[in-house]
Amino acid sequence: MTDADAPIRVLLAEDDPLARRAVDNYLSRTPDITLIGMATDGAEAVTMAAELRPDVVLVDIHMPRLDGIEVTRRVTSPPINAKAVCFTALGDDRTLTRAIQVGASGFLLKTDSPALIIHGIRSAYSGDALVSPKLVASLLRDTLDRAAAPADLSPGDRKLLGLIGRGLSNAEIAEEMHLAVGTIKTYVSRLLLRYERPNRAALAALAYQWRLVED
Incomplete structure (x- = not known):
């Protein structure tokens, strides 16, 4: 080895x-x-x-x-x-x-x-x-300006962001969405780039801001 x-x-x-x-x-x-x-x-x-x-x-x-x-x-x-x-x-x-x-x-x-x-x-x-996405969301929940998600956000991306906001790992998201882990990694990377977010925790905050996570 x-x-x-x-x-x-x-x-x-x-x-x-x-x-x-x-x-x-x-x-x-x-x-x-x-x-x-x-x-x-x-x-x-x-x-x-x-x-x-x-x-x-x-x-x-x-x-x-x-x-x-x-x-x-x-x-x-x-x-x-x-x-x-x-x-x-x-x-x-x-x-x-x-x-x-x-x-x-x-x-x-x-x-x-x-x-x-x-x-x-x-x-x-x-x-x-x-x-932890849960921690980020908890700390920001009361300070975020809530807003509707963008109209062009696909149903798949809405679900993905919601699962990230719940703190699920890529493997857990892959199981939930019936996709390969590698595919989820690619989708997460695209969301980071598209919305200019530095990390997964920032995507979790975005999911809460857009009301994509059930309270």
């Missing part, structure tokens, strides 16, 4: 045993990801990251001894230089901003689907950043 074929090595930092078990369950069934360790508090997470040198650390924001923000700052800095994806039960704009400022490559909610969390890990590893 070459380095390019090697699985993404993930360290989980989570103090809740039920959450650890759930993450372990779905990551263990993901061939291109290997869970190399689980830390039960922030200080242990930093120590394990220094020893194991993971590619990505999945960090719970609220942990004893060191919180997830400080863990993120330390594991993304030399000499560890890992990518970090923060996740939490409840997100807010201040916590999201702080996480990004200290080096997080993603911010997800624990209510996001396993497929989206896996997508977030892959995105961080490849150098991209993913913020």
